[in-house]
Amino acid sequence: DAGVIQSPRHEVTEMGQEVTLRCKPISGHDYLFWYRQTMMRGLELLIYFNNNVPIDDSGMPEDRFSAKMPNASFSTLKIQPSEPRDSAVYFCASRDSGRAYETQYFGPGTRLLVL
Amino acid sequence: LAKTTQPISMDSYEGQEVNITCSHNNIATNDYITWYQQFPSQGPRFIIQGYKTKVTNEVASLFIPADRKSSTLSLPRVSLSDTAVYYCLVGDMEAGNMLTFGGGTRLMVKP
Numbered sequence: 001d002a003g004v005i006q007s008p009r010h011e012v013t014e015m016g017q018e019v020t021l022r023c024k025p026i027s028g029h030d031y032l033f034w035y036r037q038t039m040m041r042g043l044e045l046l047i048y049f050n051n052n053v054p055i056d057d058s059g060m061p062e063d064r065f066s067a068k069m070p071n072a073s074f075s076t077l078k079i080q081p082s083e084p085r086d087s088a089v090y091f092c093a094s095r096d097s098g099r100a101y102e103t104q105y106f107g108p109g110t111r112l113l114v115l
Numbered sequence: 116l117a118k119t120t121q122p123i124s125m126d127s128y129e130g131q132e133v134n135i136t137c138s139h140n141n142i143a144t145n146d147y148i149t150w151y152q153q154f155p156s157q158g159p160r161f162i163i164q165g166y167k168t169k170v171t172n173e174v175a176s177l178f179i180p181a182d183r184k185s186s187t188l189s190l191p192r193v194s195l196s197d198t199a200v201y202y203c204l205v206g207d208m209e210a211g212n213m214l215t216f217g218g219g220t221r222l223m224v225k226p
Binding site for chain 1: 149151156157158159160161164202214215216217218219
């Protein structure tokens with residue numbers, strides 16, 4: 001398996017622009033998570049899905065952030081409009097609840113810079 | 116949600132055993148203890164998970180005392196490549212209790 005795939009790996013944009021981050025979870029995994037990591041705040045859980053349904057989005061910082069999971073193999077995290085304080089590394093992770101361990105598999109991350 | 120406390124940083128030398136302790140005083144009955152490792156510019160990677168007593172795999176050992184209020188990750192004979200941030204997490208995803216990553220412990224292995 002190729003693991004969790006994220007695109008793009010790097011994104012540089014200007015304040016006010018829309019940013020869309022993409023994630024393909026590991027095939028067969030029924031949980032998908034979006035995290036954000038910064039030096040100041042560490043690794044924060046933004047939202048997670050179970051069987052494509054959003055379960056908890058309490059970590060989403062503002063209405064400018066939205067996430068969707070139209071099918072089991074694809075999810076997006078959108079920021080509109082983007083702001084400099086959104087600059088961070090965004091990770092997507094997936095998990096198979098049928099496994100004995102609560103293991104989340106992380107993607108390589110998308111490094112976002114908003115100028 | 117059980118809060119975890121672990122040292123911010125630790126230094127070690129190649130070939131030594133490293134023990135990182137995590138405190139989780141309000142751990143719930145259904146909570147598991149999970150450790151992740153994160154290298155620079157990569158996402159976290161699962162290391163080990165346990166509920167009580169001792170768990171060992173090819174990478175590390177996890178020691179959990181009877182009261183489960185703390186746990187110790189043990190890395191045998193570390194190498195330079197073990198330099199990373201190590202996160203201790205406590206939670207039960209099946210109960211809707213999301214895992215929360217704390218600040219982690221930054222381990223620096225020196226030659």
